[in-house]
Amino acid sequence: MAPAPDKNRRIAEEILPLVGGAANVISVSHCMTRLRLGIADRTLVRDEDLRALPAVMGVVEDDTYQIVLGPGTVARVTPEFERLVAEERQQDPTPGTGSGTGTGTGGNEAAGTGTPSAEELAAQGAAIRAERKARNATPFKLFLRRIANIFVPLIPALIGCGIVAGINGLLTNLVNTGHVTWAEPLVPALAAIASGFMSLIAVFVGINTAKEFGGTPVLGGAVAAIIVYAGVAEVSAFGQELAPGQGGVLGALGAAALAAQVEKWCRRRVPESLDVLVTPTLTVLVAGLVTLFGLMFLAGEVSTAIGEFADWLLSAGGAVAGFVLGGLFLPLVMLGLHQALIPIHTTLIEQQGFTVLLPILAMAGAGQVGAAIAVYFRLNRNTSIRKTIRSTLPAGFLGVGEPLIYGVSLPLGRPFVTACVGGAFGGGFVGLFYQLGDSVGSTAIGPSGWALFPLLDGNGGPAATVAVYAGGLLVGYLAGFAATYFFGFSRQMLTELNTGPDADATTPAAEPAKPAPDKEETATPVASGVGS
Structure with a gap:
């Protein structure tokens, strides 16, 4: 090998x-x-x-x-x-x-046969994707894409540190109960590894923000570092003393974006002979003062409001809020609006240690998997589409839903809607338990499906947290399957999709099975920007 x-x-x-x-x-x-x-x-x-x-x-x-x-x-x-x-x-x-x-x-083997194959569904998915891309090219959505470009590179570190934090939490419980005494020296070391990145995440956000907005990355990081500097406690703004970390990633984003604009303004006006001295100095000074006496306070208020709203939404809304969030996430992805959630997730992780929204939104993928399984059974004579589903289901269980979305459910139409129904029921299940006092969150963003299990955290202990999330996935699978199996196809759709040269020869039919085509058809799933 x-x-x-x-x-x-x-x-x-x-x-x-x-x-x-x-x-x-x-x-x-x-x-x-x-x-x-x-x-x-x-x-x-x-x-x-x-x-x-x-x-x-x-x-x-x-x-x-x-x-x-x-x-x-x-x-x-x-x-x-x-x-x-x-x-x-x-x-x-x-x-x-x-x-x-x-x-x-x-993918041309089935052309003109009248039976949609996986290749033709993929082509329809590509057309839908192209149309979505044209609709999404608005100034607001392009801005959201830039915001996503700032936070997406941070995901690997969030995942790694999140898993270490989970391991440390488990060891801490075992040490405190006396079951694992040998790990006592390891607990503070793992805490430092897990928390080091999060304590400086504002700096990394500042670096990426400056890069995205056309500034010098290190200047963006320098201005963002002001937010986490312990000495800001001696500064007062709006009649209140500042606290280190106040404003968090949102403050860092605003500070670095401002620094990039100040820097570009200086580059256009400062003589080249003085640029190396004047431009960095003015950039750090102007953006730093605005950050200390304005952005940190304002961003802190916004960050606090985000955390309080998320808690209120799920505490008061519970199953209803989870149902709506789980059911609408895939349409939000189609509209490109899901990127606005990335800084919200990061803010919640920074404040509370985990984001309570991601496990609910991850239920959309569970509905998609359940819908795909139902399509597999309903289209029992369409070998091409069934092959696509078989090859992409493992990735779907692990939270990579793009091939199933654009290769199967979205081109078919109704199965995409029923997949959203499955996600809604899964989200409602998780939301209900939040309302009952068992919160489930993720210590990082990016993974979903089964890949989210190592990143789960909550207030009910590891076993309860895993049980609630697993229950939500199961509900999403079952609801997506049932909704798609019984309501995902019209009679005409079933007739058209189950008739043609790629019909399974082992399925009883009124006429003899046709010989297999000369070249085996190849499933061609197409992906979207979901979960990346």
Whole structure:
């Protein structure tokens, strides 16, 4: 068996020619699940061939061309892809000559047959995605995307520190009860590891904010560092003494964004001979004073209001609030509005140690999985769609729902609605227990589904927290399945989707089964920006 680096290198080598070669790649980055590429000439990208690769779970075209590889895999493939691009550019530095051409012919086997296959559903999903992208290109939604770009790079650290915090909490309980005495020296060490990043998260937000708004990252971090500096306790604003950390990530975001604007203003007006001295000084001084005597207080009030509103919403609304939140999350994703929740999650984690909203919103993925299973059973003669579902369900259980959404439920229409119903019931279940006094939260953002279990926290102890979340997933699966099985298809849809050349030959039919096509159809799920 080849070692892991060889496998990741092979995946990179398979992808590169299908996106037009190194000369066609402008930029390379990745998020939790996707390899994000800046593409020079979109016509050189061979979409169908990319989707047919075993390692590719789907593709998304947004502000960048995104190839869904899944959590873990993408973090290993991206460095190999970057090295491969650099190597090819050294061999052939001539720009504008992509190594791949053509549009790909995969997925055409069922053309004209009258029976929608997985390939045709994927094409419909791509059309829906393109239409959504056009609708989402509003100034407000583009601003939300920039906010997401600030916080998404922080997710790996949030996950790692969150899991360490969970382990430390478990060891603390065992040490306090006398069951594990040997771990007593380890508890403060794990606490330091888990809390170090969170105590300085404002600085990292400041660095990313300055980078996103066109400023110097270190200046954004320097201004944001004021917020967590212990000496701010000696400063008064609006008649009150400031507290270290007041305003949190929201204050850091505002401070660094202001610093970027001050810096750009200085660059345009300060002579080049004085720029290296004057611009950084004015940037830190002006943005720092505004932060101390305005932004920290205002952002602190907003942060407090967010925490209080989240508690009130679930304490008073309970099952109803959870039902609405769980049911509306996927439509919010379709509208691009889910990105506004990222700083809210981060603020709650900073204040309370966990976000109570994420476990409820994660129920949308459970409804999607239940709906996909129902589609699998209802379309018992459509081997192409069933193959797509079989290949993408494991990722769906782990919280990667893009292939199921854009490859199955959304193109079919009604199953997407019934999937939302499943998410609503799962969210209502978790919300009900919050109202009863058992809060369930996540110490990090990013994962959902089963991948969220290691990050769970709450006020009822580990066993109760896990039980409530698992119960919500089960309710979401069952409700999504039932709603889709009984209400997800009209008679006409079932007739059309279960008739044609990809009908299962083992299913009894009025006429003999037709011979299998010459080339086996390949499932081509397409992904969205969900959960990344």
